[in-house]
Amino acid sequence: MRDTPAESKTIESVAQAIDALTRGKLLDALAPEASARRGDARFGLWFRGHERASYRLVPSLLRPTPGRAPMDEVSLTRHFRALNPDAVPAGTPDFAALVTMQHYLAPTRLLDWTENLLVALFFAVRDPRLDDGDEDAALWILNARRLNYYSSASRRSAELLYANDADVVARATLCRVRNRDEWHDSVARSLHAPQIDGESYRHTRLLGAIGDTPMPVSQIASEARAVDLRAVPIASTRGAKPLNLFDDGNWAAPERLALRLSMPVAVFPPRANARIRNQSGTFTLHGGRYVADTAAWEGKSTSPSAIGAPIDLLDIDAALRRTRILKWLRIPAAKRAGIRRELALIGITEAALFPELDYQSRQLAERWTPPRDDERDA
Numbered sequence: 001m002r003d004t005p006a007e008s009k010t011i012e013s014v015a016q017a018i019d020a021l022t023r024g025k026l027l028d029a030l031a032p033e034a035s036a037r038r039g040d041a042r043f044g045l046w047f048r049g050h051e052r053a054s055y056r057l058v059p060s061l062l063r064p065t066p067g068r069a070p071m072d073e074v075s076l077t078r079h080f081r082a083l084n085p086d087a088v089p090a091g092t093p094d095f096a097a098l099v100t101m102q103h104y105l106a107p108t109r110l111l112d113w114t115e116n117l118l119v120a121l122f123f124a125v126r127d128p129r130l131d132d133g134d135e136d137a138a139l140w141i142l143n144a145r146r147l148n149y150y151s152s153a154s155r156r157s158a159e160l161l162y163a164n165d166a167d168v169v170a171r172a173t174l175c176r177v178r179n180r181d182e183w184h185d186s187v188a189r190s191l192h193a194p195q196i197d198g199e200s201y202r203h204t205r206l207l208g209a210i211g212d213t214p215m216p217v218s219q220i221a222s223e224a225r226a227v228d229l230r231a232v233p234i235a236s237t238r239g240a241k242p243l244n245l246f247d248d249g250n251w252a253a254p255e256r257l258a259l260r261l262s263m264p265v266a267v268f269p270p271r272a273n274a275r276i277r278n279q280s281g282t283f284t285l286h287g288g289r290y291v292a293d294t295a296a297w298e299g300k301s302t303s304p305s306a307i308g309a310p311i312d313l314l315d316i317d318a319a320l321r322r323t324r325i326l327k328w329l330r331i332p333a334a335k336r337a338g339i340r341r342e343l344a345l346i347g348i349t350e351a352a353l354f355p356e357l358d359y360q361s362r363q364l365a366e367r368w369t370p371p372r373d374d375e376r377d378a
Helices: 014-022 073-083 094-103 117-125 144-151 166-176 180-191 200-211 254-260 274-278 313-319 333-345 357-367
Strands: 045-050 110-114 137-143 232-236 239-243 265-267 281-285 326-331
Touching: 014 117, 014 333, 045 117, 073 094, 073 166, 094 110, 094 166, 094 274, 094 281, 110 117, 117 137, 117 326, 117 333, 137 144, 144 265, 144 281, 144 313, 166 180, 166 200, 166 265, 166 281, 180 200, 200 254, 232 254, 274 281, 313 326, 326 333
Parallel strands: none
Antiparallel strands: 045 110, 045 137, 110 281, 137 326, 232 239, 265 281
16 A cells, blocks of 8 residues: 655645645646646546545545455445335446445445535534544545546546546446456446447457456455556566556557556546535546455466456556646644634535535534533634
């Protein structure tokens, strides 16, 4: 597991968070490139708040616990769909099912982001029980379009992905398959749906990376570990040798595409409910899977059936030389409460971000409960 890089800046107020983004050099290596086709210099700049700076940029499903086998994603997904056919009707695409599961707090391979800096800041300081703790919070910033330039297995372009893109279909399908043969066949069926975007030759190339390309055993893992993407063993007809995945050579080689499918991609989802609209919600959809035990592959160089381990955002960022996809800002623990009060003054509250009635009721109870004597001057 790769160490978190040093923060870019420390912020102690809402104003400092906005200044960090709009002034100075923070975004010099991070801001999206303006393009009539791909969006302006703000489209694709995403934010995520962590209540603890030590938290990883990894979705709940892909956080292995030492001494415990990975969560059974396939059984979990099938059981959720069986229990909730009204929420996930038969025929619901995999990505839409994952979004629904994420909405109701089931573990998935989705990681929440937002286009709104203040929403992310709220989630970083949301819990008052941490105000007296000694661990700082974090505000992460992601160039989502640039991430896709490096991690897409269907096109080399700095564009956001959408639910009907082949890259999204391929990774989302992992929620219901256990090996590469199942994965290939399920993706092949899904890509034939009339609503799926993209040229057929891109689909054929992606399916070849899934079905016909063995996975290097070095990429099969039972726990998180750092991956050097500038010297990663990639299987080929000449055996496995270290290659720089981000050099300019043969971008579309099947062994390179197979490895990219273990990386996350940035997806702009259909904003089909009030909560995701209020929160300006977006996702990274993460690839790969951990195994319970790697002993079955000892002494082998490749596997035709195994799905490679996840490659996380920090590994991608660390492999880049002249540019970045990630930066983060530190929020001192002692400043959480003050930032939360500032956000409330400008309308960024739990009730504003969660439109459900239970959240509205909780906010009303807090608003009309008289403060304690020691809170009156806070």
